[in-house]
Amino acid sequence: MAITLEQMRHTAKLARLELTDEQLTELMRPINALMEHFERLQALPLDAVEPTSHSIPVFNAFREDEVGATLARADALANAPEARDGLFIVPRIVEE
Amino acid sequence: MKELLTLSIAEISHKLHARELSAIELTEAVLTHISETEPHVQAFITPTPELAREMARHAQARLDAGERTPLLGVPIALKDNLCTRGVRTTCASRILHNFVPPYDATVVERLRAQGAVFVGKLNMDEFAMGSSTEFSAFHPTRNPWDLERVPGGSSGGSAAAVAAHMAYATLGSDTGGSIRQPAAFCGVVGLKPTYGRVSRYGLVAYASSLDQIGPLTRTVEDCAIMLNAIAGKDPHDATSVDVPVPDFREALVDDIKGVRLGVPKEFFGQGVMPEVAETVRRAIGLLESIGAEVQEVSLPMAEQSLAIYYILAPAECSSNLARYDGVRYGLRVGAEKGHIGMMEATRAAGFGKEVIQRIIIGTYALSSGYYDAFYLKAQKGRTLLRQQFDAVFQQVDALVCPTAPTPAFKLGELVDDPLAMKRADVLTIPVNLAGLPGLSVPCGFVNDLPVGLQIIGKPFDEATVLRVGYAWEQLACLRDELRTPRALARAL
Structure with a gap:
């Protein structure tokens, strides 16, 4: 099941990656080599098997609902590409 | 002084306790050695000499006050995906x-509390995705045994720094072998603890169901010392497991x-x-000669592990790396392109090829129409693998095998x-998929390059794994x- 350029474009869009067709084409070779390798899983008798998402089962991890230390606003903003008035600044989202 | 740099943590801390030298003198010696060695090896992304000097002064004050703990005043270094308050943490990514993290990873906080001295942040494959440290966005690291070869990866800087005596121990992270494989390539000891044994809080996430932090050291005893310092339940990591933490040195x-x-x-x-197989089989034969009961076992699903891993790990990575969007921290490119355009441009400019490849595979495997064919199948395969490990561990206490199929390969x-x-x-990947502890200890040389013996244990039975490793070390x-890594000795 090889991935096509059209699927590459769609996936890059889903993953929010601005890539040219040339870059996507270059990436297809290693990705399709892996895809080919994945084929071996299709032959396994897996129908009656439960999936594993975590190797060590951990169920609900409860704790007391207590107020603890939190990150100061200035610390949270210190790495922001742009910040003003205690807020993260991003490109305009809502059109005027 | 130079020979002091090659000692173990246990040996050097004994000298610090006996006041044969101060933590300040020791740190200066390590910093001098780093300045001479680093141009050949390039194990670091961010050396922290000033921080080290300050930490050494504090450690010496504690030593002067009579405190006697094994890491007090000992220079160590950290993989650059572990958050360090006030010290740049890059994950080797643009x-x-x-x-600059506003907080410490739990393991970093614990090592600080123990009085360890941080000499720097170490090179790695970008976001821990790779097996050679060549996928660092900054520079490759070289293997101290042969400077034309890779140190392994992704914790290549962590392994090379220990081998080249630039730190007495380091921390790495292991998602599919990233501690054990570089440990094998560089002739050092490396442990991936059981999933949940060590808190991942403050470890920059790659594949959250597989990632685990662990030590790289010169001896198995040092590995136990480091594990003692970092193991245990942490309220900040809900997947850290609340099981008793034994004193691993007693094992x-x-x-x-x-x-x-x-x-x-x-x-x-x-x-x-x-x-490599022959070198490892010889080691197993020697372990048998001192009383271990050796039997052949079979784990057929291990041969499917690569396929399972390269679906699950990219799937988890595509989700974890969604946070790099140019909004709250890190790089921002293309602010003039609107908010979506900015995210797309930032991510394309900020991630390297290997990371982009894995994000695309993961996004594809999780996307509508492909989830059942890839992701679900891989998760089910993971169950079968785990069941086979469970069955084998009914018959044996630990597994022994090579850590990596070959010794270190050449750069490029x-x-x-x-x-x-x-x-x-x-x-190494099957061990992560099953969440088990795995140790690599040097077991010999092939073509003058170190080879690692991997010891795999039951969940939370690091004690047995370390015991077998220790017995091997004493025997070998x-x-x-x-x-003395030969290439480095010639270069200096």
Whole structure:
């Protein structure tokens, strides 16, 4: 099941990656080599098997609902590409 | 002074306790050695000499006050995906090139509390995705045993720094072999603890169900010392498990009579170089000669592990790396392109090729119409693998096999071969998928390059894994041979 350029474009869009067709084409070779390798899983008798998402089962991890230390606003903003008035600044989202 | 740099943590802390030298003198000696050695090895991304001096002064004050703990005043270093308050943490990525964490990872906090001295942040494959440290966005790291070869990865800087005596121990992270494989390549000891044994809080996430932090050291005893310092439940990581933490040093009894060791036959095929297999089999034979009960076992699903891993890990990575969007930290590119355009431009400019490849595979495997064919199948395959490990551990106490199929390869040798590089982890990946503890200890040389013996244990049974490793170490007496990586000795 090889991935096509059209699927590459769609996936890059889903993953929010601005890539040219040339870059996507270059990436297809290693990705399709892996895809080919994945084929071996299709032959396994897996129908009656439960999936594993975590190797060590951990169920609900409860704790007391207590107020603890939190990150100061200035610390949270210190790495922001742009910040003003205690807020993260991003490109305009809502059109005027 | 130079010979002091090659000692173990246990040995150097004894000298600090006996006041044969101060933590300040020791740190200065290590910093001088780093300045001479680093141009050849390039293990660091951010050396922290000023921080080290300050920490050494504090440690010495505690020593002067009579405190006697094993890491007090000992210079160590950290993989650059562990958050360090006030010290840049890049994950070897352009997208985090300027990120200064406002908090410490739990393991970092614990090492600070123990009085360890931080000499710097170490190189790695970008976001821990790779097996050679060549995928660092900054520079490759070189193997101290042969400067034309890779140190392994992704914790290549962590392994090279210990081998080249630039730190007494380091922390790395291991998602598919990223501690054990570089430990094997560089002739040091490396432990991936059981999933949940060590808190991941403050470890920059790659694949959250597989990632685990662990130590790289010169001896098995040092590995136990480091694990003692970092293990245990942490309220900040809900996946850290609340099980008793034994004193791992007490597990180091030089006697493995009656310990049942399984030799999984699939771990000697799959492209394992005959000389590597032979070196490891010789080590297993020696362990048998001192009383271990050795039997062959089978884990057929291990041969499917690479396929399972390269679906699950990219799937988790595509989700984890969604946070790098140019909004709250890190790189921002293309602010004039609107908010979506800015995210797309930032991510394309900030991530390297290998990371982008894995994000695309993961996004594809999780996307509508492909989830059942890839992701669900891989998760089910993971169940089968785990069941096979469970069955085998009914018969044996630990498994022994090679850590990696070959010794260190040359820089550039595998970089363009999409599967060959990934096969470097074929013997370590099954251990992550099953969440088990795995240790790599040096067991000999092939073509003058170190080879690692991997010891795999039951969940939370690091004690047995360390005990077998310790018994091997006492038997093999490789310490002197491992003390001086030849290429580095010639270069200096």
